[in-house]
Amino acid sequence: MSNAALGADYAQAVERLAGRVLGALRGTQVPLPAVSDADRPADTTALAAVRVMGPDLFAPALFCRQPLPQPDRDTLDTALRVFPPRPGDSVEARWRDRTTAALLARGAAGADPAGPYAGGEPYADEDSERAALAEAAGIAGIVEDAEDTELTWQERSQRMARLAPLALPEVDGPYQQRACLHVRALSRGATRSLMRRDHPTAARLVRWLALAQSRGASPALDVPTVLDHLRLWGAPSARTALDLAIARRLLAATEGGPR
Amino acid sequence: MSVQTTPALSPVRAGVAERAALTALVDEPEAPFSDAPVYSPQGTGVLLLLALLSPKTPKESRPS
Numbered sequence: 606m607s608n609a610a611l612g613a614d615y616a617q618a619v620e621r622l623a624g625r626v627l628g629a630l631r632g633t634q635v636p637l638p639a640v641s642d643a644d645r646p647a648d649t650t651a652l653a654a655v656r657v658m659g660p661d662l663f664a665p666a667l668f669c670r671q672p673l674p675q676p677d678r679d680t681l682d683t684a685l686r687v688f689p690p691r692p693g694d695s696v697e698a699r700w701r702d703r704t705t706a707a708l709l710a711r712g713a714a715g716a717d718p719a720g721p722y723a724g725g726e727p728y729a730d731e732d733s734e735r736a737a738l739a740e741a742a743g744i745a746g747i748v749e750d751a752e753d754t755e756l757t758w759q760e761r762s763q764r765m766a767r768l769a770p771l772a773l774p775e776v777d778g779p780y781q782q783r784a785c786l787h788v789r790a791l792s793r794g795a796t797r798s799l800m801r802r803d804h805p806t807a808a809r810l811v812r813w814l815a816l817a818q819s820r821g822a823s824p825a826l827d828v829p830t831v832l833d834h835l836r837l838w839g840a841p842s843a844r845t846a847l848d849l850a851i852a853r854r855l856l857a858a859t860e861g862g863p864r
Numbered sequence: 865m866s867v868q869t870t871p872a873l874s875p876v877r878a879g880v881a882e883r884a885a886l887t888a889l890v891d892e893p894e895a896p897f898s899d900a901p902v903y904s905p906q907g908t909g910v911l912l913l914l915a916l917l918s919p920k921t922p923k924e925s926r927p928s
Contacts, residue, residue, distance in 0.1 A: 612885045619889060649882055657889045688878050688886055698890045763894055803895040 618654035623843035626658065629665040630850055637665050639676035652684040659705040660770040661847060667774050668854050673709075681709055697767040700780065704771050761787055762794020762810055769809035769848060772816040774858065784813045785822040792825035799831070808835050808848040815852035819859040828856060 625640040632638070640662065641655050655662065662681065666673045673681075690702040756764065765787075771780050784791060791813050798807035811831050814824040835849055878886070 608881055608884065611881055612888055615885045615889055649878060653878070653882065653886050653889075656886055659890075687876070688883065694887070695891050698887070701890065766894065767891060798894065801895065805892075806894040 614650055615653045615657070618650045619657045620843045622651075622654040622658055623661070623847045626661060626664060627843055627847045627850055630668060630847070630854070632665075637669060637671045637674055639674040640665075641677045641680035649687060652680070652687050655680055655684040656688045658770070659701045660708060660773060660776070661851075662705075663708045664773060664847070664851055667708075667776070668851075678709065681705070685709075695767075697764060700768060700778075701770055704776060704778070708776070758787075758790035758793045759797070761790045762797070763806075765791060765794070765813050766798075766806045766809040769812050772812045772851070772855070774819075774855065781816065781820075785817045785820050788814065788817045788822045788824050791817070795826055795831065799834070804835055804838065805842065805845045805848075807831070808845045808852070811835065812848045812852040812855070815855040815859075819855045828852070832856075 622640060629637055629640055641651065662677060663673055665671070685702075685706070690699065690706075692699075694702070765780070765784065768780050771778070772784065791810050795807050795810035795814060798804070798810060811826075811828060814826060814828050815832075818824055818828055832849055832852055835845070
Protein backbone atom coordinates (compact mmCIF):
# COMPACT_ATOMS: atom_id res chain seq x y z
CA MET A 606 0.00 0.00 0.00
CA SER A 607 1.36 3.43 -0.91
CA ASN A 608 2.02 6.06 1.75
CA ALA A 609 -0.83 8.25 0.48
CA ALA A 610 -3.27 5.32 0.53
CA LEU A 611 -2.12 4.37 4.02
CA GLY A 612 -2.63 7.96 5.21
CA ALA A 613 -6.12 8.06 3.68
CA ASP A 614 -6.91 4.70 5.29
CA TYR A 615 -5.84 5.97 8.71
CA ALA A 616 -7.75 9.24 8.26
CA GLN A 617 -10.94 7.31 7.48
CA ALA A 618 -10.45 5.11 10.54
CA VAL A 619 -9.97 8.22 12.70
CA GLU A 620 -13.19 9.70 11.32
CA ARG A 621 -15.11 6.51 12.10
CA LEU A 622 -13.71 6.38 15.62
CA ALA A 623 -14.38 10.08 16.22
CA GLY A 624 -18.00 9.48 15.16
CA ARG A 625 -18.35 6.69 17.70
CA VAL A 626 -16.80 8.82 20.48
CA LEU A 627 -19.22 11.59 19.55
CA GLY A 628 -22.11 9.12 19.76
CA ALA A 629 -20.98 7.98 23.20
CA LEU A 630 -20.63 11.59 24.32
CA ARG A 631 -24.14 12.49 23.16
CA GLY A 632 -25.71 9.23 24.28
CA THR A 633 -27.24 8.43 27.60
CA GLN A 634 -26.10 4.83 27.81
CA VAL A 635 -24.62 3.80 31.17
CA PRO A 636 -22.17 2.13 31.43
CA LEU A 637 -20.53 3.75 28.44
CA PRO A 638 -20.28 1.62 25.30
CA ALA A 639 -16.83 0.68 24.02
CA VAL A 640 -15.91 2.75 20.98
CA SER A 641 -12.75 1.10 19.73
CA ASP A 642 -12.53 -1.89 17.41
CA ALA A 643 -11.82 -4.25 20.28
CA ASP A 644 -12.84 -7.23 18.19
CA ARG A 645 -9.95 -6.57 15.82
CA PRO A 646 -6.95 -6.34 18.16
CA ALA A 647 -4.44 -6.99 15.36
CA ASP A 648 -5.77 -4.31 13.01
CA THR A 649 -3.00 -1.71 12.77
CA THR A 650 -5.33 0.81 11.13
CA ALA A 651 -7.78 0.65 14.04
CA LEU A 652 -4.90 0.95 16.51
CA ALA A 653 -3.52 3.97 14.65
CA ALA A 654 -6.92 5.64 14.91
CA VAL A 655 -6.90 5.03 18.65
CA ARG A 656 -3.43 6.60 18.90
CA VAL A 657 -4.47 9.64 16.86
CA MET A 658 -7.55 10.22 19.00
CA GLY A 659 -5.48 9.82 22.17
CA PRO A 660 -7.01 11.77 25.09
CA ASP A 661 -10.22 12.37 23.11
CA LEU A 662 -11.13 8.72 23.72
CA PHE A 663 -11.62 9.64 27.37
CA ALA A 664 -14.01 12.54 26.68
CA PRO A 665 -17.29 10.62 27.26
CA ALA A 666 -15.87 8.99 30.39
CA LEU A 667 -14.66 12.29 31.84
CA PHE A 668 -17.86 14.19 31.11
CA CYS A 669 -20.11 11.37 32.36
CA ARG A 670 -17.81 10.55 35.30
CA GLN A 671 -17.72 6.94 34.20
CA PRO A 672 -14.70 4.64 33.82
CA LEU A 673 -13.32 4.09 30.35
CA PRO A 674 -14.77 0.75 29.15
CA GLN A 675 -12.33 -2.11 29.62
CA PRO A 676 -12.21 -3.03 25.88
CA ASP A 677 -11.11 0.53 25.12
CA ARG A 678 -8.45 0.39 27.82
CA ASP A 679 -7.13 -2.86 26.37
CA THR A 680 -7.11 -1.47 22.83
CA LEU A 681 -5.32 1.66 24.03
CA ASP A 682 -2.73 -0.53 25.74
CA THR A 683 -2.13 -2.44 22.52
CA ALA A 684 -2.03 0.77 20.48
CA LEU A 685 0.65 2.22 22.77
CA ARG A 686 2.70 -0.94 22.27
CA VAL A 687 2.34 -0.96 18.48
CA PHE A 688 2.90 2.81 18.18
CA PRO A 689 5.07 3.56 21.22
CA PRO A 690 5.93 7.18 22.09
CA ARG A 691 9.38 8.20 20.91
CA PRO A 692 11.63 10.99 22.21
CA GLY A 693 11.95 12.26 18.62
CA ASP A 694 8.22 13.01 18.41
CA SER A 695 7.00 16.60 18.27
CA VAL A 696 6.30 18.47 21.51
CA GLU A 697 2.58 18.28 20.78
CA ALA A 698 2.65 14.51 20.18
CA ARG A 699 4.61 13.96 23.37
CA TRP A 700 2.15 15.95 25.45
CA ARG A 701 -0.79 14.13 23.92
CA ASP A 702 0.87 10.79 24.68
CA ARG A 703 1.69 11.90 28.17
CA THR A 704 -1.92 12.87 28.82
CA THR A 705 -3.24 9.64 27.28
CA ALA A 706 -0.93 7.54 29.44
CA ALA A 707 -1.75 9.54 32.56
CA LEU A 708 -5.50 9.15 31.99
CA LEU A 709 -5.05 5.45 31.34
CA ALA A 710 -3.04 5.06 34.51
CA ARG A 711 -5.53 7.05 36.50
CA GLY A 712 -7.85 4.06 36.45
CA ALA A 713 -11.43 5.09 36.94
CA ALA A 714 -11.81 8.38 35.10
CA GLY A 715 -12.44 11.31 37.37
CA ALA A 716 -11.21 9.43 40.43
CA ASP A 717 -8.24 11.71 40.86
CA PRO A 718 -9.45 15.28 41.30
CA ALA A 719 -5.89 16.55 41.57
CA GLY A 720 -5.23 15.58 37.97
CA PRO A 721 -2.51 13.50 36.40
CA TYR A 722 0.19 16.11 36.94
CA ALA A 723 -0.32 16.49 40.66
CA GLY A 724 2.97 14.81 41.53
CA GLY A 725 3.43 11.90 43.88
CA GLU A 726 3.19 8.43 42.46
CA PRO A 727 0.17 8.41 40.18
CA TYR A 728 0.94 4.97 38.81
CA ALA A 729 1.59 3.20 42.10
CA ASP A 730 -1.65 1.20 42.11
CA GLU A 731 -1.52 0.12 38.49
CA ASP A 732 -0.04 -3.00 37.06
CA SER A 733 3.55 -2.80 35.96
CA GLU A 734 2.84 -2.84 32.24
CA ARG A 735 0.55 0.17 32.31
CA ALA A 736 2.95 1.91 34.66
CA ALA A 737 5.80 1.27 32.24
CA LEU A 738 3.80 2.68 29.33
CA ALA A 739 2.81 5.69 31.37
CA GLU A 740 6.37 6.28 32.45
CA ALA A 741 7.58 6.04 28.86
CA ALA A 742 5.13 8.71 27.81
CA GLY A 743 6.00 10.72 30.89
CA ILE A 744 9.68 10.71 30.05
CA ALA A 745 8.84 11.80 26.51
CA GLY A 746 6.81 14.67 27.89
CA ILE A 747 9.21 15.93 30.51
CA VAL A 748 11.27 17.95 28.04
CA GLU A 749 9.76 21.37 28.44
CA ASP A 750 9.76 23.64 25.46
CA ALA A 751 11.76 26.60 26.66
CA GLU A 752 10.87 28.75 23.66
CA ASP A 753 7.19 28.62 24.50
CA THR A 754 7.23 32.04 26.14
CA GLU A 755 8.61 33.57 22.93
CA LEU A 756 5.81 32.38 20.68
CA THR A 757 3.80 34.89 18.67
CA TRP A 758 0.02 34.62 18.84
CA GLN A 759 -0.02 32.86 15.46
CA GLU A 760 2.57 30.29 16.54
CA ARG A 761 0.88 29.79 19.90
CA SER A 762 -2.49 29.29 18.23
CA GLN A 763 -1.08 26.69 15.85
CA ARG A 764 0.56 24.82 18.70
CA MET A 765 -2.55 24.92 20.86
CA ALA A 766 -4.71 23.77 17.95
CA ARG A 767 -2.57 20.63 17.69
CA LEU A 768 -2.90 20.19 21.46
CA ALA A 769 -6.71 20.57 21.48
CA PRO A 770 -7.28 16.96 22.70
CA LEU A 771 -5.84 18.14 26.03
CA ALA A 772 -8.78 20.51 26.52
CA LEU A 773 -10.84 18.18 28.68
CA PRO A 774 -12.50 18.47 32.08
CA GLU A 775 -10.56 17.19 35.09
CA VAL A 776 -7.29 17.27 33.17
CA ASP A 777 -4.80 19.83 34.36
CA GLY A 778 -1.30 20.76 33.31
CA PRO A 779 0.82 23.57 31.87
CA TYR A 780 -1.11 23.87 28.63
CA GLN A 781 -4.46 24.14 30.37
CA GLN A 782 -2.97 26.97 32.42
CA ARG A 783 -1.49 28.60 29.33
CA ALA A 784 -4.89 28.50 27.64
CA CYS A 785 -6.24 30.67 30.47
CA LEU A 786 -3.16 32.89 30.47
CA HIS A 787 -3.03 33.47 26.70
CA VAL A 788 -6.72 33.65 26.07
CA ARG A 789 -6.34 36.78 23.93
CA ALA A 790 -3.80 35.13 21.64
CA LEU A 791 -6.11 32.14 21.21
CA SER A 792 -9.05 34.45 20.50
CA ARG A 793 -7.01 36.12 17.76
CA GLY A 794 -6.00 32.73 16.40
CA ALA A 795 -9.59 31.52 16.33
CA THR A 796 -10.66 34.69 14.52
CA ARG A 797 -7.87 34.26 11.99
CA SER A 798 -8.90 30.66 11.38
CA LEU A 799 -12.51 31.72 10.92
CA MET A 800 -11.46 34.35 8.40
CA ARG A 801 -9.35 31.78 6.56
CA ARG A 802 -12.33 29.41 6.72
CA ASP A 803 -10.05 26.85 8.32
CA HIS A 804 -12.91 25.46 10.37
CA PRO A 805 -11.12 22.45 11.93
CA THR A 806 -8.43 24.74 13.39
CA ALA A 807 -11.06 27.25 14.52
CA ALA A 808 -12.99 24.46 16.28
CA ARG A 809 -9.84 23.30 18.08
CA LEU A 810 -9.06 26.81 19.29
CA VAL A 811 -12.64 27.45 20.35
CA ARG A 812 -12.43 24.26 22.38
CA TRP A 813 -9.50 25.79 24.28
CA LEU A 814 -11.42 29.04 24.69
CA ALA A 815 -14.39 27.13 26.13
CA LEU A 816 -12.04 25.43 28.59
CA ALA A 817 -10.52 28.80 29.55
CA GLN A 818 -13.98 30.30 30.02
CA SER A 819 -15.00 27.33 32.17
CA ARG A 820 -12.01 28.13 34.37
CA GLY A 821 -12.80 31.80 34.79
CA ALA A 822 -10.94 33.42 31.89
CA SER A 823 -12.67 35.90 29.58
CA PRO A 824 -12.12 35.14 25.89
CA ALA A 825 -12.20 38.09 23.49
CA LEU A 826 -14.77 36.19 21.43
CA ASP A 827 -18.39 35.30 22.03
CA VAL A 828 -17.68 31.58 22.29
CA PRO A 829 -21.31 30.30 22.03
CA THR A 830 -21.85 32.38 18.88
CA VAL A 831 -18.66 31.05 17.29
CA LEU A 832 -19.74 27.52 18.19
CA ASP A 833 -23.08 28.09 16.47
CA HIS A 834 -21.32 29.51 13.41
CA LEU A 835 -18.98 26.53 13.20
CA ARG A 836 -21.81 24.06 13.74
CA LEU A 837 -23.71 25.56 10.83
CA TRP A 838 -20.81 26.03 8.46
CA GLY A 839 -17.83 24.06 9.46
CA ALA A 840 -18.47 20.62 10.87
CA PRO A 841 -18.41 18.22 7.93
CA SER A 842 -15.93 15.96 9.71
CA ALA A 843 -16.59 13.88 12.81
CA ARG A 844 -13.39 15.13 14.44
CA THR A 845 -14.47 18.75 14.12
CA ALA A 846 -17.97 17.86 15.32
CA LEU A 847 -16.39 16.17 18.35
CA ASP A 848 -14.29 19.27 19.10
CA LEU A 849 -17.44 21.40 18.97
CA ALA A 850 -19.43 18.98 21.14
CA ILE A 851 -16.68 18.96 23.77
CA ALA A 852 -16.48 22.78 23.70
CA ARG A 853 -20.23 23.00 24.19
CA ARG A 854 -20.13 20.58 27.11
CA LEU A 855 -17.33 22.59 28.72
CA LEU A 856 -19.42 25.76 28.39
CA ALA A 857 -22.50 24.00 29.75
CA ALA A 858 -20.51 22.99 32.81
CA THR A 859 -19.55 26.65 33.30
CA GLU A 860 -23.17 27.71 33.25
CA GLY A 861 -24.10 25.04 35.77
CA GLY A 862 -25.88 22.86 33.23
CA PRO A 863 -25.53 19.12 32.85
CA ARG A 864 -22.16 17.81 31.79
CA MET B 865 -5.07 -36.02 19.44
CA SER B 866 -3.38 -32.69 19.29
CA VAL B 867 -4.38 -30.14 21.89
CA GLN B 868 -2.54 -27.25 20.27
CA THR B 869 -4.32 -23.93 20.40
CA THR B 870 -3.86 -20.98 18.13
CA PRO B 871 -2.39 -18.06 20.05
CA ALA B 872 -4.18 -14.74 19.73
CA LEU B 873 -2.76 -12.58 17.00
CA SER B 874 -0.64 -9.83 18.43
CA PRO B 875 0.48 -7.01 16.16
CA VAL B 876 4.14 -6.12 16.07
CA ARG B 877 5.53 -2.59 16.25
CA ALA B 878 4.49 -0.35 13.42
CA GLY B 879 6.90 0.16 10.54
CA VAL B 880 8.29 3.42 9.15
CA ALA B 881 5.40 3.98 6.73
CA GLU B 882 2.74 3.36 9.39
CA ARG B 883 4.60 5.63 11.79
CA ALA B 884 4.82 8.41 9.20
CA ALA B 885 1.09 8.17 8.44
CA LEU B 886 0.30 8.38 12.14
CA THR B 887 2.60 11.36 12.69
CA ALA B 888 0.99 13.23 9.79
CA LEU B 889 -2.41 12.88 11.44
CA VAL B 890 -1.22 13.74 14.95
CA ASP B 891 0.80 16.78 13.85
CA GLU B 892 -1.82 18.00 11.42
CA PRO B 893 -1.03 21.63 10.55
CA GLU B 894 -3.57 24.33 9.85
CA ALA B 895 -5.12 24.33 6.39
CA PRO B 896 -2.44 25.41 3.87
CA PHE B 897 -4.82 27.58 1.88
CA SER B 898 -8.27 28.99 2.18
CA ASP B 899 -10.86 30.47 -0.09
CA ALA B 900 -11.22 33.59 1.98
CA PRO B 901 -11.40 36.82 -0.04
CA VAL B 902 -7.99 38.44 -0.55
CA TYR B 903 -6.94 41.93 -1.59
CA SER B 904 -6.55 42.15 -5.34
CA PRO B 905 -5.02 45.41 -6.65
CA GLN B 906 -5.84 44.35 -10.23
CA GLY B 907 -9.48 44.71 -9.33
CA THR B 908 -9.20 48.45 -8.63
CA GLY B 909 -9.42 49.47 -12.32
CA VAL B 910 -12.48 47.29 -12.84
CA LEU B 911 -14.20 48.84 -9.84
CA LEU B 912 -13.39 52.36 -11.08
CA LEU B 913 -14.75 51.54 -14.54
CA LEU B 914 -17.92 50.13 -13.02
CA ALA B 915 -18.35 53.27 -10.92
CA LEU B 916 -17.98 55.48 -14.01
CA LEU B 917 -20.38 53.40 -16.06
CA SER B 918 -22.95 53.10 -13.33
CA PRO B 919 -26.26 54.78 -14.11
CA LYS B 920 -26.57 58.32 -12.93
CA THR B 921 -29.30 59.45 -10.62
CA PRO B 922 -32.46 60.26 -12.59
CA LYS B 923 -33.21 63.92 -13.00
CA GLU B 924 -36.60 65.33 -12.58
CA SER B 925 -38.15 66.07 -15.93
CA ARG B 926 -39.46 69.61 -16.32
CA PRO B 927 -43.04 69.92 -17.26
CA SER B 928 -43.29 71.36 -20.74
